[in-house]
Amino acid sequence: MAVNLEDPKEGGRDSRCRVLVAGVGGGACNVLGHALADWPDRPTVAAVNTDARALAESGIDLKVTIGRTVSKGMGTGGDAELGRLAANEDLDALRALVAGYDLLILLAGLGGGTGTGAAPVLARIARDEGMLVLAYVTTPFAFEGARRQEQAQEGLAALKQCVDAVVCLPNQRLHAMLPPDTSLPEAFAFVDRMMSAGIRGLWTLLARDNMLNLDFSDLQSLVENSGNECCFGYGEGKGPEKAAQALQGLLEGPMLEKGRVIANSGAMILSVTGGPDLSLVELETIHRRFQEAARPGARISMGAAVLDNWSGRLALTVLAAEHWMPSARAAAELAKSGSLFFGEEPSKKDGPRPARAGKGDRQPELPLGASANERGRFENVAPTIHDGADLDIPTFMRRGIRILT
Template structure:
């Protein structure tokens, strides 16, 4: 089954925002790819929600599972290896299946600016194929954001080790990886939830996150958050990518939206939040939303993220919201990845490089008004693994031991 064309046409938006929508030829082109059983189940939720503003593609080695999928565009990979019967929980089979159909995958990811990858780690297809597909998408110029889940504790150590190996490979291949433990999502569902209800929070998290990011990038707000801002937050060295969102209505809508956003699995750990280096804060509200309510919301956000986080606020006025507000937070604890131009402190046209989300000082920053150079910071990060490029990484307790300690722990080495 080869994919049909699924370029988003931008029509039939679930809400008409007061902010102007970008012209069709300049809109961010987004595609969501579900890989393996868990990934395909997750993007089915977008179909159920009636959201058709992005391209959707289901990829699997299991032909029967693809047949039952609600997504229109489907790609079965590795037929010569698996004969359509799945990867049998072997990530090497999943990886080879993706390599077998590399040309079809490259065609499926071509022409998009932002690609979401949804997968469950610990099995065969999602664990093995996701890094190959992420790498192909980046090679086509897309910004790649992966949303993956880790196995339940009761699934055992072997499956956890497989998942951690797949996570390390995906972190190498994608621009950013949002990783959620299934046990955290189980806590959200509650002990009395059925098995089907237990997995629902994962699908809802993906669907809600995609829809809110789409709205943030599609509509021009009072202060615009654009694709370059998103790229500056996601393309960073080391650290974690965090996302949370919440909605509120009525007299306590601000408190409810904040509670929902910071109650999200990835924003609920205060220690991780305090390490955030930068964040995008998108707020969608009705025309009567007050400045005092903005102040209340941003005060809480800044307190939770800490003083070192560079935040950009993007308000969007939606006349259909009326007495409602929606809050989306995307943050990163990683350090900026500097280009050759930014390492010299200048852009390609010679201008000094500045950015509110990705501030990069020259390696020898000239002290303003002092006539001397300040001590700079060496930019040391992994560029290539040389002869070990294709080898499996050594991952222990979620930590990649192949990376030097100063990179894993974001230690800055100063120039003398």
């Protein structure tokens, strides 16, 4: 099923964006099962798993069982190496699966065998086919054990090598949102619900002819500026205060670390889904709140979709670049406009100068990646958060100033 995305701004580019949503592993298939429950106008949905039986149960368009030889159709038993081998066994089937699409939204629950091991393989194939690959992944709850956590981190690192952007949702962040007496199945169901809501929010915006349109190029530009890592947040509200509720859930909730992610992010996409009663004031409020929370000069793209049966409901999905790393083009644009700075443009004599775009499209010298020692000597101390910004991170880094030695 191909989806049309009219893009009047860029006439030279192919204006059709064909999207494939693919889940890899058992956890991702559960998310898809959740998402499919009530999803009209959906994109093509595919599931890739080693466990043939689990695959048979889900109501999904395309199914690929991988690694019949290595896993005997029985799953990987949590072994990521087995997951990787399984995917390598069926490279042709995977290549056939992704052929002909422009954007792959790849879902995986990291920590398990298939999700962790096979997802990077599928991502690499899709990239080789020239697709833009956006990976939505979860990392395990702390109670799932250190081994799964370790395996998840390794999988995340491997995935980052071969996708355009990783949107990572650490389940542990969600932990704080759950009441203490939540049962295990309820906790996982909650994760599935959050993930599927996020994907659907993004999809709705990209696919439909909306009140306020976002297009593929918005997503592409976010991904290019994200330094390979995005963060995702979802909030919803009901009734007359629905916008305020959704905002509060998002900006004060743990998914975006109480707004810290927004404050540090240089680019984000907001997607609002509401009913026919979605008002301009609500959209304005949402936009303003994010503009206030974000660093000045941050690029905020916003889209809104109206669904007929959504009266009295509002859902807000945010995709934010977790670390700010402007691509060469974006940096050049920003440097020109001077908006790398808080407040006014610095005077030439005594102010610092904005980063200049270097050769190549990334700036390897700028240590903005998610290195473990990002906080330096304040690593083990409670962070100093002020209006959502982590003041322990050097000021020059938060403002994207480049220092060379």
